[in-house]
Amino acid sequence: MTTKAARTRKPTPPPQPEAPPITLRGVRTHNLKGIDCDIPAGRLTVVTGVSGSGKSSLAFDTLYAEGQRRYVESLSTYARQFLARMARPDADSIDHIPPAIALEQKNTVRNARSTVGTATEINDYLRLLFGRAGEVFCANCGTRVRADSPQSACDALLARGEGAKLVVLAPVAMRQGGGAETASAKLRRQGYDRVWIDGAATELDELDASRIDALETVDVVIDRVVAKDSSRSRLATAVEAAFQLAGGRCAAVIDGGARLDFNRAFACNACGAAYREPEPTLFNFNNPLGACPECQGFGRITGIDWGKVIPNPSLSIDDGCIACWNGETGREMYDYFARFNGKEFKIAAKAPFRDLPPEQQSIIKFGKGKWPGVSGYFKWLEETRYKVQSRIMIARYRSFEPCGSCGGARIGAAGRAVRFGGAGFGDLCSMSVGDLADWFGSLKLPAAAEEALERPLSAVRARLAYLNEVGLSYLTLARATRTLSGGEAQRINLATALGSALTETLYVLDEPTVGLHPVDTDRLVRILRSLVELGNTVVLVEHDLEVMREADWLLDIGPEAGERGGRLLFQGTPKALLASPGESVTAKYLDAGLAGRRRGKPAKDAAAEDAHGRRKPTGWITVEGAEENNLRNLTVRLPLGVLGCLSGVSGSGKSTLLKACLYGNYRRERGDTDVETGRVARIAGLDRVADMVLVDQSPLSRSTRSNAATYLKAYDQIRALLAATREAKARGLKPGDFSFNVPGGRCETCEGTGTQTVEMLFLADVEVTCEKCDGARFQERVLDIRWKEKNVNEILAMTVREALAFFAGDRKIEAGLKPLADVGLGYLRLGQSTSTLSGGEAQRLKIAGHLAAAEKQRGTLLLFDEPTTGLHPSDLETLLEVFDRLLESGFSLLVIEHHLEFLRRADYIVDMGPGGGKFGGRVVAEGTPEQVAAVPESVTGRYLLQAARGGKV
Secondary structure (H helix, E strand, O other), X not given: OOOHHHHHOXXXXXXXXXXXXXXXXXXXXXXXXXXXXXXXXXOEEEEEEOOOOOHHHHHHHHHHHHHHHHHHHOOOHHHHOOHHHOOOOOOOXXXXXXXXXXXXXXXXXXOOOOEHHHHOOHHHHHHHHHHHHOEEEOOOOOOEEEOXXXXXXXXXXXXXXXXXXXXXXXXXXXXXXXXXXXXXXXHHHOOOOEEEEOOEEEEHHHOOHHHHHHOOEEEEEEEEEEOOHHHHHHHHHHHHHHHHHOOOEEEEEEOOOEEEEEEOOOEOOOOOOEOOOXXXXXXXXXXXXXXXXXXXXXXXXXXEOHHHHOOOOOOEOOOOOOHHHOOOOOHHHHHHHHHHHHHHHXXXXXXXXXXXXXXXXXXXXXXXXXXOHHHHHHHHHHHOOOOHHHHHHHHHOEEEEEOOOOOOOOEOHHHHOEEEOOEEHHHHHHOEHHHHHHHHHOOOOOHHHHHHOHHHHHHHHHHHHHHHHOOOOOOEOOOEHHHOOHHHHHHHHHHHHHHHOOOOOEEEEEOOOOOOOHHHHHHHHHHHHHHHHOOOEEEEEOOOHHHHHHOOEEEEEEOOOHHHOOEEEEEEOHHHHHXXXXXXXXXXXXXXXXXXXXXXXXXXXXXXXXXXXXXXOOEEEEEEEEOOOOOOOEEEEEEEOOEEEEEOOOOOOHHHHHHHHHHHHHHHHOOOOOOOOOOOOEEEOHHHOOEEEEEOOOOOOOOOOOEHHHHOOHHHHHHHHHHOOHHHHHOOOOHHHHOOOOOOOEXXXXXXXXXXXXXXXXXXXXXXXXXXXXXXXXOHHHHOOOEOOEOHHHHHOOEHHHHHHHOOOOHHHHHHHHHHHHOOOOOOEOOOEHHHOOHHHHHHHHHHHHHHOHHHHOOEEEEEEOOOOOOOHHHHHHHHHHHHHHHHOOOEEEEXXXXXXXXXXXXXXXXXXXXXXXXXXXXXXXXXXXXXXXXXXXXXXXXXXHHHOOOOX
16 A cells, blocks of 8 residues: 555656767877877866877867867758868767867957956846846935835825925926026916925015016925925825926925925936936946046056156256157257246256255146146147157057046946945945955845846846956956957856856866966866866866866876877876876876975085075065055065065066066066056165066967067078078079968968968857968978988978987077977977967976076066976976076076975065955065065965975865
8 A cells, every 4th residue: 555655755866877988989189199088078177298299289279179060060051161171170989078168278358358258248137136126326415316206205205294284386487487486486377375485485566576586596485384294195196296287296295494405307316417217238348338538448548658758767968858859849848948048937947956945846847837848749639640650659658547537436427426335436446355355245135136136136146256266366357358368368267157157168278277366276176176077178288286186087298298299198097197197297296295405506616505406585675655555665686696476366466576576667667668566665776787678478479470480580501491492592492482472482371370360250250271372381492402311391290309309409599499409398399389378388388498598688677477298297496497507507487386396496485465455565575485485474384395305285
């Protein structure tokens, strides 16, 4: 017999079949050698291996490329017509691949209108919140602006208390349609014969005509009502009558004293200023209706940059302290000033500009009387903008400053008058993500509003939480997207993807830990796990050991770079790799954690090292009173002659200190007016360096024509060798004919690029191989010329390592290519465009350039921004050996870095923090790694201490 409980119990759903893995067979993309591998669906997979081993070829050029190709295949006929020209990944088969999204470590945004808020779609939801629930406040008097109705007016009046005596009034304009006397007669005909004057009701007939003529507006008494529920109908009738008589306005005097004004129009009841009712468009700075008319929605306008105009205030007028007057056209301004100065101002022309009294500096800058000053000079340039030289001068000495109209909020006056939760749209956009998340967390709205706005509120809160989780709590929504680093841009896209809540999608990410402090890595793993929990497949190209340990599946490519790599060394779980490492280089690092300290070469002078074998600083540069971004009157010493590091959590102020305050001011003092500077009181010790060079991860060139060989000048000698052959001379070919940058021997169909761009309108443009030269770049007559059986196209297809063997004995070519091999870029092909390099590869290519010119650059301070980007733990040894060579050659190195092993090997660390954004901006610890590890407040120090004790951080 079946019991009731058994009858009502829900049947257990059958287990869902596990999705089949993505299977790749015979993958031969680039240097991959017929790889067969499986990627489990709905899991977190890490693809690792030494730099150049083929990780990106597998993850992006094969896996993502095939997912993208199949997506395009599902589109319209127009899009599909280009499929035949889109290169398929070189593989025997790829099965069970879902729709793919690639989050690369590049920031391709160049549009100044794109912000963190627009990129994450948070701004779209904020616009909805402000448009639906925003409250308008008068900019003149601060009064709440609303459109009243008889219903709302009655509610407000009855709320004054039971039994209150109300006098309903209609504020009628007396000077419309024939003057006060005509208006009075019209009121009498309509049955209104009393007005409210001086706190009392007065008969119109009792008022003197001159008194009526003096009134702009007269309050006509409509009715007297006692506030109570039973009189609501009569009160509503009186209010409606007042609205009709006074053109939408109404007033009420309460108990003969307090007065309330109402307006059916959307206008201020106190001063009458008209406003627009809130709507989402008012908060869209990319729409003409919402953008500030002064700055066109950019939030900034151009103004004179006095730091560029007077770059060295220690100079005097006679010394030429005003840079914009030091050219041929500007010299006349010095003579013009001298004529005024001798008669009127008496300013000491030989005194340093900084020593002049403020009023005299103001005269020079802004003029006085008939003297126009420097600002007048720029006004004259504005009037002659039709001249190219005038436009160049204006651009050279101008900089951006916050818009004076909107204060940087980007939106117009109508949008700035709206408040949501007591804050303006610009106020919320200028908050850090962390502060904004707290603000929305504590936001209290009425229950009805909370329910109506549930979807946009939850979307904003979720996206802010994701941004916090990926370590971007220090950013603001107003931050321009184009100013983000590649790692920050990738994490922005990751947070946006999480907010979109896609399922059954393949996500391919390129080193998402770049730019992250170790403390943020755990949070990033949780974010990636949440993507997996939604049913997505996540594939990472990654070197971070902690991320590898947390992965469900590992693919190890190697064993070396370039042609010596491209083999699948291992696939399986991290535990299985430790149990059976085989040829895997990764296994020993995954097992042992961070390696011990090993320096490439000991210092020549033992006295120059401390007890731990670290170099001692040979001098210091002191930055005093730094006040940029989150730096607050910071004074810090930076070491010279050693490997110095700036560490700290993301947003702690490292880049601001190194790039804006130190490098920016150094370049500005040397006359470079195009560099952005940070505010500092003084920088001491710059005379101790011969030069200062920033080696960051910015692209060497956006042109597809630049490559490693041309960057290090090795291609010049290669072209000369080809042009010197007997056959080239017989055909009249010169070195320039072997260049793909100028007409002559290059293929003119693709203009030497080897590819052509197909515009796809609403889709991303597609690069296809040139049909004329089949990607060879040159004409047949040039390709027929050979040196040692190789033509120019075959030479450009060589790796650096292969080219060194091929050109062995040619000192000029070896001098250009050997530094590339020394920095671990021996796997690059000579013809590979520098625009395709990752940020880390571009940075190492710049390092190679400094290695090649080491003798000429002795005494230079090199500034680096995370040079370990893209490096496998085994490649770190190569980088540190290169840095040792640079130090021995007389360079000083100052590096922004998060990599714990790199920090352990540094000679001196300045640790910023303790947090990001407003919680950072100061020095938490400084000294050797051992000294920093001993400071409890230092987050970096805690991880260094854990690593020193053998912990797997």
